[in-house]
Amino acid sequence: MSRVTRFAARDPGPAARMSGFVAHLRENGLRLGVAETALALDALTHVSAARPEEARRALRPICTGCKEEAERFDALFDGFWMDAGRVRTRVMPASKAKGHDAVHSSRDAKGEAAGGAGQATAPDGGDGAAESDGEGRLIATETRNLMRKDLRDLVRQEEIAAAEAVAARLGQALRDRRARRRRAARKGDRLHFRKIIRQSLATGGEPVRLFHRKRPDRAVRITALCDVSGSMTVYAQVFLAFLAGLMRSDPTADAYLFHTRLVRITEALRDRDAMRAIGRMSLMADGFGGGSKIGASLERFAATYARRLVDGRSVVLILSDGYDTDPPEALAAALAKLKKRGCRVIWLNPLKGWRDYAPIAGGMAAALPHLDLFAAAGTLADLAALEPELARL
Amino acid sequence: MSFQQLQHDMAGEGYVATDDLAMALHLMDVLERPILLEGPAGVGKTEVARALAGARGAKLIRLQCYEGLDASQAIYEWNYQRQLLTIRAASEAGETGRAVEDRIFSEEFLLERPLLAAIRQPKPPVLLIDEIDRADEEFEAFLLEVLSEFQITVPELGTIHATTQPLVVLTANGTRDLSDALRRRCLYTYLDYPDRETELAILRARCPGVEARLAGQVVGFVQALRREELEKVPGIAEMLDFAAALMGLGIADLTSDPAVLQSTLKTLLKTQVDQANVTTEVTQRLAGRAA
Numbered sequence: 001m002s003r004v005t006r007f008a009a010r011d012p013g014p015a016a017r018m019s020g021f022v023a024h025l026r027e028n029g030l031r032l033g034v035a036e037t038a039l040a041l042d043a044l045t046h047v048s049a050a051r052p053e054e055a056r057r058a059l060r061p062i063c064t065g066c067k068e069e070a071e072r073f074d075a076l077f078d079g080f081w082m083d084a085g086r087v088r089t090r091v092m093p094a095s096k097a098k099g100h101d102a103v104h105s106s107r108d109a110k111g112e113a114a115g116g117a118g119q120a121t122a123p124d125g126g127d128g129a130a131e132s133d134g135e136g137r138l139i140a141t142e143t144r145n146l147m148r149k150d151l152r153d154l155v156r157q158e159e160i161a162a163a164e165a166v167a168a169r170l171g172q173a174l175r176d177r178r179a180r181r182r183r184a185a186r187k188g189d190r191l192h193f194r195k196i197i198r199q200s201l202a203t204g205g206e207p208v209r210l211f212h213r214k215r216p217d218r219a220v221r222i223t224a225l226c227d228v229s230g231s232m233t234v235y236a237q238v239f240l241a242f243l244a245g246l247m248r249s250d251p252t253a254d255a256y257l258f259h260t261r262l263v264r265i266t267e268a269l270r271d272r273d274a275m276r277a278i279g280r281m282s283l284m285a286d287g288f289g290g291g292s293k294i295g296a297s298l299e300r301f302a303a304t305y306a307r308r309l310v311d312g313r314s315v316v317l318i319l320s321d322g323y324d325t326d327p328p329e330a331l332a333a334a335l336a337k338l339k340k341r342g343c344r345v346i347w348l349n350p351l352k353g354w355r356d357y358a359p360i361a362g363g364m365a366a367a368l369p370h371l372d373l374f375a376a377a378g379t380l381a382d383l384a385a386l387e388p389e390l391a392r393l
Numbered sequence: 394m395s396f397q398q399l400q401h402d403m404a405g406e407g408y409v410a411t412d413d414l415a416m417a418l419h420l421m422d423v424l425e426r427p428i429l430l431e432g433p434a435g436v437g438k439t440e441v442a443r444a445l446a447g448a449r450g451a452k453l454i455r456l457q458c459y460e461g462l463d464a465s466q467a468i469y470e471w472n473y474q475r476q477l478l479t480i481r482a483a484s485e486a487g488e489t490g491r492a493v494e495d496r497i498f499s500e501e502f503l504l505e506r507p508l509l510a511a512i513r514q515p516k517p518p519v520l521l522i523d524e525i526d527r528a529d530e531e532f533e534a535f536l537l538e539v540l541s542e543f544q545i546t547v548p549e550l551g552t553i554h555a556t557t558q559p560l561v562v563l564t565a566n567g568t569r570d571l572s573d574a575l576r577r578r579c580l581y582t583y584l585d586y587p588d589r590e591t592e593l594a595i596l597r598a599r600c601p602g603v604e605a606r607l608a609g610q611v612v613g614f615v616q617a618l619r620r621e622e623l624e625k626v627p628g629i630a631e632m633l634d635f636a637a638a639l640m641g642l643g644i645a646d647l648t649s650d651p652a653v654l655q656s657t658l659k660t661l662l663k664t665q666v667d668q669a670n671v672t673t674e675v676t677q678r679l680a681g682r683a684a
Contacts, residue, residue: 031573039424046423047396047416057396057416065576067431070583308567 015041022063024080029267030069036062052081159241159380160278166384167245173391174222174315175250178215188214220315222246222253223343225301227320229259229292235350238380239319244269244277254309257281258297264305294320294363295330302337312342315393319348319377322364331363335370344372344393348383352376395419399448408437408444409587409594417582418445427540427561429525429576432584435628438564441584442521445560452518454559456507458528464535468545470504498549508536512543512555520559525575526568537575586619587629595629600636610647611636613683618661621671621679627661634660647680654680 022037040062047058056077064070184192192211200207224246226239243255247269257263271277298318310316316338324331339345347367351357352375368374373393377383396412396419403410403418410418418441421428430438446453456467476497483493505513511520525533539545543555563579565571587595592612596603603611615632627635638657639647647654655673662668 031577033577036577039426043420043424046420054416057413058420060413061417061420061428061580061582065573065581067583070581308570311569 014044018044021059021080025063025076028072028076030063030072030076031065032063055081159237160244160275163238163241163380164245164248166380167242168249169387170383170390171222171246171250171253173387174317174393175220177218177220179218180215182213182215185212185214185216188212190214218313219252220313221309221311222250222315222317223255223306223310224253224317224319225256225258225262225298227259227292227294227318228257229323231292231321231323232350235319235321235378238378238383240278240281242319242380242383244281247277254305256301256305258292258294258301260291260293260297262297262300291325292320292323293326294322294324295326295328295334298334298338299330302334302341306338306341306343310338310341310343314341314343316343316345317348318345321349321351322347322361322367324361324363326363328362328366332366332370335367339370345370346373346375346390346393347371348375348377348386350376350378402448403444404598406444406447407598408440409591409598410441410444411587411591414441414582414584417580421560421562421580424580425558427563427579429563429565429571429579429581430584431565431567431581433586433626433628434566435626435630436584436586437629438566438584439521439523442519442562442564445562446519449517449519449560451516451560452514453521454507454511454514454518455521455523457523458525458532460527460529462528462532464532466506467532467536468506468508468539469547470506471498472502472504476502500550503547503550508539509545509553511559511561512545512557513553514557514559517557518559520561522561522563524565524568525563526565526571530572533572533575537572537578540578586616586626589613589616592616592629592632596633596636599633600640603636603640604645607639607645607647608636610680610683611639614647614679615661617679617682618671621675623662623667623670624664625662625667627663631661631663647683648677651677651680 018041019037022032022040026032040059043058043062044055047054049055049058056074059077060070060073064073182188182190182192184195190213192213195211195213196207196209199209199211224243226236226243228236228240232239243265246253247255247266254266255264255269257265265281268280268283269277271280306316335345349364373389375386375389377386396415399419399422400410400412400415403415417428420426430441432438442455443453445451479497479502480493483489483496503509507520511518522536525536528536540561543558544552546552563575586592589612592615593608596608596612600608611632615627615635619626635657638660642653642657644650644653651673655676658668658671658676662671
């Protein structure tokens with residue numbers, strides 16, 4: 001986000017300025033094509049474009065496509081047209097360690113936009129339930145780990161490859177389902193009697209052609225939420241590699257990190273370069289290794305993203321040890337809310353693999369009745385062993 | 394015509410449009426693009442189309458989407474029964490072959506459904522495609538084609554071109570994520586719950602009889618209620634019902650009678666859990682703050 005774009009005032013004409021603006025939006029992660037540039041120019045001829053407020057109002061419906069983009073648009077507009085080309089929302093701390101410079105390339109810019117509420121790295125800032133009581137905010141700041149950790153130190157290239165293979169297999173086990181009801185199909189496992197009888201009328205009641213039906217594919221959408229709080233640090237390596245693998249093998253999957261906040265990392269993990277994807281993710285997960293607010297994070301998820309992305313054909317995968325600083329009721333309520341959307345919930349807990357482990361931690365005990373599957377997963381081998389269970393679910 | 398003019402016309406229809414919305418609707422008209430309205434339930438997305446049609450003096454054609462909606466219900470269907478009767482009648486009259494076939498696949502036997510009806514109007518209508526996110530992805534892809542070309546191919550008849558291009562309003566409230574292609578094709582506006590001033594203006598436009606003091610209290614109360622933890626947040630229609638209920642009961646001050654106020658909450662809270670959570674104490678606290 002801190003990229004300095006071309007100075008608007010030095011551009012030769014309105015067309016060049018507009019394409020500069022669209023390029024600026026594109027740099028900041030909005031998906032726009034050439035057609036939008038033309039449309040935007042066209043739109044400005046129909047309004048009094050010299051007045052900034054009017055131009056802003058006219059450009060917003062054209063250049064944005066969803067709520068998140070519409071919320072970011074104002075800052076981006078100001079950045080380009082009002083500040084002589086400099087993006088305003090520069091929030092990197094001044095005392096940033098120089099050693100990590102490679103991570104903060106322009107490609108990671110989206111992750112740095114931690115300016116205000118509702119942005120990429122602070123989706124639950126401000127008005128969320130987690131923050132509303134005042135007390136919660138204080139605890140969150142106290143326990144948040146302000147030291148930025150680079151996740152690339154944790155994950156190695158070859159591990160990603162291994163994790164990708166496991167994730168692809170697990171993804172298949174979860175995802176590739178068939179519908180319950182059969183539909184007419186050219187090739188199918190059953191005969192379509194009704195159609196055969198109906199079509200046999202044409203041949204005088206003689207069933208000359210046989211029609212089939214089969215259960216069509218109904219892919220399940222996978223949503224993974226990974227806990228990266230302090231207590232999970234030892235397992236983060238496995239889980240992050242697993243997430244990266246899952247996202248790369250399944251184009252519809254969706255991923256989030258949470259510690260004291262919830263962060264969507266789907267876009268970052270879609271990066272073609274696996275290591276760069278992890279780099280982007282580490283920018284988004286600042287505060288990694290701090291405290292955990294599972295209840296608040298899940299509640300946040302259920303109230304926002306889940307409403308749009310989770311339905312009866314979804315599986316929600318929670319990777320966490322269940323040690324929560326929120327009261328257990330919050331976690332139970334959030335899971336109940338999530339379950340209401342008709343999805344299946346799977347909780348993978350690294351501690352369950354331990355001998356004598358019993359889910360007596362308040363949060364975990366409260367969560368149990370809402371889970372479809374509660375399984376152990378601490379290493380890649382554990383995850384791989386889950387395949388038959390997931391396929392049965 | 395400017396967007397202020399449109400805003401004024403819509404106000405005449407009893408719809409208070411914010412500047413952003415009016416501008417988006419104005420652009421939809423001049424750029425001939427569909428508009429996608431997103432927002433929580435009850436912020437008046439559907440009402441936009443109705444008010445726009447009223448302001449333009451255009452016909453409103455509505456396509457309500459639901460899971461399993463398919464092309465035949467959205468575009469056209471052949472009138473099978475009538476075709477069968479015609480075939481029977483024709484065979485009794487000794488008429489066969491090509492002539493009958495041509496006749497039964499003519500315009501006469503075509504049942505128009507909303508999308509086809511919308512492109513064959515003499516005057517540009519407003520086409521409202523309501524809750525597009527409830528329809529299947531297949532239908533969404535199909536709709537994309539219709540919206541970009543504004544022509545419909547009926548295999549037996551040929552391609553029907555649009556006589557006029559309708560003003561297309563799509564609404565969604567996030568049951569499912571829409572495809573990027575559809576979002577790109579449309580202008581986009583997110584409608585949120587109105588701020589205090591706008592909501593007061595809406596209340597005055599819809600219930601002209603309400604006193605200024607009560608109006609202020611009603612809006613303040615509903616806005617405070619929206620900030621509570623609720624399963625179903627009350628929308629604008631609920632606010633209007635609430636105001637109407639209070640007026641019908643002859644209440645001039647929200648804080649005057651706690652029992653009556655509590656019983657009128659039925660117009661605002663639509664789930665059992667919410668009704669249980671908003672107790673008399675909560676109501677009084679909110680009413681006290683609003684007063």
